[in-house]
Amino acid sequence: MVKVIFTLDYEIHGNGEGCSYELMVEPTARLLKLFDAYGAKLTIIADIGEILKFKEYRDQHGKDPYHYQAIDQLQTAIRGGHDVQLHIHSSYFNATHDGRRWVQDWGEYNFAGLSLKRLDEIIKLGKNFLEKLLQPVNPAYRCNVFRAANWSVSPSKNVVCALANNGIRIDTSVFKYGRRDGLVNFDYSLAQSDMLPWRADEDAIWRSDPRGKIWEVPIYSEHRRLPAFFSLNRTYRFISGRFHRIPKTLRNSNGYGASPGVQHSSVTRRLGRLAGRHAWKADFNQCTGRQLIGALKRGASRHRDTSVPVPFVLIGHSKLFTPWNDHTLRPFLAHVAGNNSRFQFGNFDSLGLKS
DSSP, X not given: OEEEEEEEEEOOOTTSOSOHIXXXXXXXXXXXXXXXXXXXXXXXXXXXXXXHHHHHHHHHHSOOTTOTGGGGHHHHHHHTTOEEEEEEOGGGTTOXXXXXXXXXXXXXXXXXXXXXXXXXXXXXXXXHHHHHHHTTTOTTOOOOEEEEGGGOOOSOHHHHHHHHHTTOOEEOOOOTTOEEESSSEEEOTTOSOSSSOEEBOSSOTTSBOTTOSSEEXXXXXXXXXXXGGOOHHHHHHHHHHHHSOOOHHHHHHTTTTOSHHXXXXXXXXXXXXXXXXXXXXXXXXXXXXXXXXXXXXXXXXXXXXXXXXXXXXXXEEGGGOOHHHHHHHHHHHHHHHTTTTTEEEOOGGGGOOOO
């Protein structure tokens, strides 16, 4: 049986711009209504760094332009049988507001680069916030699943130790074939699986260790060429991202465009990538319903002989869930709901992974 698990990164734009009601609350309300119509379950991965700043602003200024009060929709989601788990953009914890946007502490942008002490501190803060907010709605609620901003869990040792120290039993940041080289750095090309969970190696979370303290449940991914990526939703994502980029000075300070020689090398490398294969994630913002149905069938076929529940983890972002996206996702939801002998909507608890 394949468990279809929808995860939603609940956040504003990465550069600190945007209205939380427009980018978080309203799109998530539409998504919950859509899912309820099909019996689907949503796991909201809530960025606690941002949410705590919204609360701080309200408490300090006596007004609520970031709609902190409306974020009680997380409680509504729990009442409706959905789930809420932990997401962290670590650069927000020391952020200040300049009157227009949140100016983040870019020195803490790379989550995996933080010390064990600092990781312990912010994970504990996020976990405690969610449990205090949601246990009055459901006393059995536990925050025990995590996703890092920018999928930044490499290097892994401090991350795995801090998660385990705070009772987090599942990470879902890794996607096979994924690579980044810039403000964060990782290479998940050799990840244990594109779909099946594994106990994570403390030194390399993308590898398996039978003695691992936590589980890694990967975001579904395939190794595909660029034509497979085309969709109108993905074009929208690209254009939107260009308008909300992190500061140029920060990008330059990390080696982007440092010299003509570096630029030439970068252009050459990019041209080479155009002809290569890349990590195609099951992203329900950017993929069409037809593309997702095809991926689900391929994944299920590869793992049809597995005797335990197999997760098909999709990723999306509240800030990108447009009304058009609502339309493109419906065929996939209908396909899963109409083939319940093979597929079921689920959450991470439905996988039965033991601590």
